Amino acid sequence: MNLRACRYLPAAAACLLLWAAMPARCRAQEGPYFVTYDHHMEEPGNLELELEPTVTRPSGGNRAYSGLMELEYGTTAWWTTELYLEGQSTVNDSTIFTGFRIENRFHILPTEHWINPVLYVEYENTSADKALKEVVGFDSQSDGLDPNGEARSDVEREIETKLILSSDYKGWNVAENFIGEKNLAHEPWEFGYAFGVNRPVGLAASPEWCNLCRENLRAGLELYGGLGTADDLTLRGTSHYIAPIVAWSLPNGTTFRLSPGFGLTSDAYRFVLRLGVNYEFAGFGRKVRQFFQSR
Amino acid sequence: MRQHIHRGSFLRTPAVLALASATTLAFLLILFLTAALGARERSWDIARLSAVFREAPVESSSWPNPYAGRNDAVRAGAKLFRVHCAECHGENGQGRTGAPALRTSVIQETPPGVLFWFLRNGNLRQGMPSWSGLPDQQRWQIVSFLKTLH
Numbered sequence: 085m086n087l088r089a090c091r092y093l094p095a096a097a098a099c100l101l102l103w104a105a106m107p108a109r110c111r112a113q114e115g116p117y118f119v120t121y122d123h124h125m126e127e128p129g130n131l132e133l134e135l136e137p138t139v140t141r142p143s144g145g146n147r148a149y150s151g152l153m154e155l156e157y158g159t160t161a162w163w164t165t166e167l168y169l170e171g172q173s174t175v176n177d178s179t180i181f182t183g184f185r186i187e188n189r190f191h192i193l194p195t196e197h198w199i200n201p202v203l204y205v206e207y208e209n210t211s212a213d214k215a216l217k218e219v220v221g222f223d224s225q226s227d228g229l230d231p232n233g234e235a236r237s238d239v240e241r242e243i244e245t246k247l248i249l250s251s252d253y254k255g256w257n258v259a260e261n262f263i264g265e266k267n268l269a270h271e272p273w274e275f276g277y278a279f280g281v282n283r284p285v286g287l288a289a290s291p292e293w294c295n296l297c298r299e300n301l302r303a304g305l306e307l308y309g310g311l312g313t314a315d316d317l318t319l320r321g322t323s324h325y326i327a328p329i330v331a332w333s334l335p336n337g338t339t340f341r342l343s344p345g346f347g348l349t350s351d352a353y354r355f356v357l358r359l360g361v362n363y364e365f366a367g368f369g370r371k372v373r374q375f376f377q378s379r
Numbered sequence: 380m381r382q383h384i385h386r387g388s389f390l391r392t393p394a395v396l397a398l399a400s401a402t403t404l405a406f407l408l409i410l411f412l413t414a415a416l417g418a419r420e421r422s423w424d425i426a427r428l429s430a431v432f433r434e435a436p437v438e439s440s441s442w443p444n445p446y447a448g449r450n451d452a453v454r455a456g457a458k459l460f461r462v463h464c465a466e467c468h469g470e471n472g473q474g475r476t477g478a479p480a481l482r483t484s485v486i487q488e489t490p491p492g493v494l495f496w497f498l499r500n501g502n503l504r505q506g507m508p509s510w511s512g513l514p515d516q517q518r519w520q521i522v523s524f525l526k527t528l529h
């Protein structure tokens with residue numbers, strides 16, 4: 085780290101402490117996953133803002149810093165809608181806006197079961213995307229070698245569907261996602277998977293308000309990768325990753341997440357570093373309703 | 380090698396900026412309309428709350444609260460209530476439009492196991508989310524706190 089960066093460290097630490105000291109507001113119960121989805125929906129009327137930087141570097145290529153901003157809103161208790169805006173900066177290349185995604189998740193069954201299915205539908209319009217929000221088909225690290233100027237001319241308009249299956253048992257969450265993605269140009273369906281497991285470090289809550297309580301920490305693991313296409317359903321030539329995850333939730337509605345991911349196949353990036361910061365705006369919908377009603 | 384990052388390139392793409400802005404505005408418009416009109420608030424009364432609890436399986440009424448009688452569990456439950464429930468049910472459980480008051484005889488008379496079951500399942504069609512993402516221990520702690528609301 086250079087000296088210029090060090091100058092900002094005290095200010096950053098002070099901001100972090102100030103943030104942690106904010107009064108308790110609201111905390112969502114979504115898991116700490118980066119790629120996998122579980123069946124926990126955004127609480128109705130809550131708006132979550134999430135920033136997700138990702139660092140990747142293909143063999144023989146330049147390091148890329150991707151940034152993803154996510155707005156997640158609990159439309160109802162069984163329907164969550166999200167908007168993603170993405171960009172990336174590649175060393176020795178350029179900084180570009182890479183596109184957007186709009187997704188909806190629908191909780192199908194009215195009550196909890198051993199396995200809880202959720203349907204996921206997303207439209208994405210991206211190019212030169214290096215955020216690895218999901219891995220499907222024959223996605224590989226070589227995709228990251230294309231210069232931005234060249235890669236951004238290949239705009240991908242895709243419909244992505246997921247069947248999310250998720251279970252909670254004794255504090256553990258286990259989630260499996262089966263992904264099908266279709267480029268609206270004439271390309272075959274691409275498939276992928278994601279699997280995640282996580283658990284809070286402490287199951288019971290402590291009676292005191294605290295930032296570093298065990299129940300505020302979660303640890304887990306994600307496994308995800310591509311499964312080829314409808315024309316060639318295979319594991320050969322696909323990328324697969326394993327990624328431990330840790331999350332720290334503050335009572336004020338902020339969650340910090342970290343996940344170092346490791347490529348398991350030669351087509352995968354050797355290392356992917358993901359960071360995440362979420363903030364929950366509780367009762368956003370109610371406040372907007374009150375605003376309109378008071379007019 | 381000297382690193383060149385062309386920070387201006389993003390701004391050189393007005394079409395992309397316009398698209399991103401339009402999408403963001405469209406999302407925010409949908410979000411505001413949904414919040415203002417779509418998520419219709421329903422009024423809850425005691426009869427309706429009782430009816431929802433009657434959907435719980437019979438055996439749940441005999442589930443014992445492992446934290447019964449423990450003051451630390453009540454305090455932890457109060458903390459969890461403030462973090463997860465107060466936004467809709469009010470800081471003191473007095474209720475708000477769209478979410479019922481919890482300082483009612485129904486809560487006191489309902490067996491702890493039924494409240495625990497209800498916290499796990501919610502009532503998605505009527506706006507109560509499922510809290511299955513919380514460990515069992517924390518849901519029991521919330522039940523302990525609910526039983527102190529008079």
